[in-house]
Amino acid sequence: MASNRSIFEQLLDKYDQTLAEAFFQGIDAIKSQITLKIVVERLERGDIAGAVEAMQLEDEAFSALEIALREAYNAGGVSFVENLPKLKDPEGNRVIWRFGVRDYAGEAFLRDHSAQLVTRIVEDQRVAVRQALETGLSEGRNPRSTALDVVGRINRVTGKREGGIIGLTSPQERYIALARAELLSGDVTLLRNYLGRGRRVKRYDSVVLRAISDGKPIPQDMVTRMLDGYSNRLLELRGEILARTETMMAIGTARENAMRQQIDAGKVASQDVQKIWRSAADGRVRHTHRVLNGQAVGFDAAFQSVSGARLRFPGDPDAPVNEISGCRCHLEYKIDYFASVVRQYRAA
Structure with a gap:
């Protein structure tokens, strides 16, 4: 029989991929339905708000x-x-364990959290896109080039738009803006800064090294290709982190609610349930969760992080984002079934 850890990891891997694909599907839907001509026309009038609206960054995507x-x-x-x-x-x-997928707690989580998640994504998109458009026009780039830098350019092989800003967080949009400035600067220090960017496309490093040697800026068309590749990798990172965090949150919340349902149904007593924190046990585990590894609390209690945060379980949606983003820990629920049986027997 598979261990609790392996079962959890299998679920995490499966739905990690499902959520990432769904996120990228939404981004592709937005990019593919943008009418570039309208965006450019509005930018030519200096109507940045109108250009953002023309991209139709909507929750429904x-x-x-x-x-x-x-x-x-x-x-x-x-x-x-x-x-x-x-x-x-x-x-x-025989005690029959059942999970009610439509119980109040579950429905509330799915309704409220999913709505908040999508709203955050869309609102941050608007901020990132507006930043990029304002920067492009202020730097004197023509409206069409500025629009393409945001919505991406069509790959003639796949027929899809690649690169651009759509899908990135607003901080990631700033990474792109800074990278552009570095590559176009011709400044040795700034060009070396670019070579320190972990998600850059390294096959272009020779181009940067040659620019450093020659003391000249990199041609605009080459910068565009380099930034499109950098943007694609940032988008991949964005999807990975979002999918892992949201999958952990959904599965962790479901497991907690499932245990609560058994308690509410009188099949086990809450005082007979312990929660034990289990980290992923590798070098990527954040310090605060490495400290929690092996700690046990009662079912109705929360784990106390050294950061001061309280977590009911890994991926707790009520915990600070720095405690749940990209987390791979899980809980082991230890149940004293004998004590529960004896308690039920005495009650009967």
Whole structure:
């Protein structure tokens, strides 16, 4: 029988990919439906707000992401109860563990969290796009070039827009802006700064090294190709982190709610349930979670991070983002089934 850790990792890997694909699907939908001509016309009039609106950055583009989040939540709860040990009540009947996917707590989480998630993505998109358009026009780039730097350029092989700003966070948009300034500067120090960017496309490093040697800026067309590649990699990182964080949150919440449902149904007592924190046990585990590894608390209690944050479980949506972003930890639920059976027997 698979261990709790391997079951959890299998779920995480599966829905990690599902959520990432749903996120990228939303980004592709937005990019593919942009009418470039309208965006350019509005930029030519200096109407940046109108250009942003013309891109139609709307919540509905991410409906697949909301569906994927629900699927991850449901799978997390079902898997949890399926792997609870077999138990008989005082009369010898088998205790049936069930997960109600439509209970109030679950519906509230899926409704509120998914709506907030999509709203945050879209609002941050608007900020990033507006920043990029303002920077492009202020630097004197023509409206068409500025628009393409935001929406991406069509790959003649795939027929899809690649590069650009759409899909990136507003801080990532600033990375692109700074990288552009570095590559066009011709300044040795700034060019070397670019070579320190971890998500750059390294096959272009020879171009940068030659520019450093010659003391000349890199041609605009080459900078465009380099930035498109850099943007694609930042978008990939964005999707990876978002998918991992949201999958952890959905599965962790589902497991917690599934255990709560068993308690509310009288199948086990809350005082007989312990939660034990298990880290991913590798060098990527954040310090605060490495400290938590192996710690146990009661079911109704929370773990106390050395950062001061309180977490009911890894991926707790109520915890600060620096405690849940990219987290790969999980909980082991230790249940004293014998104590629960005895308690039920005495109550009967």
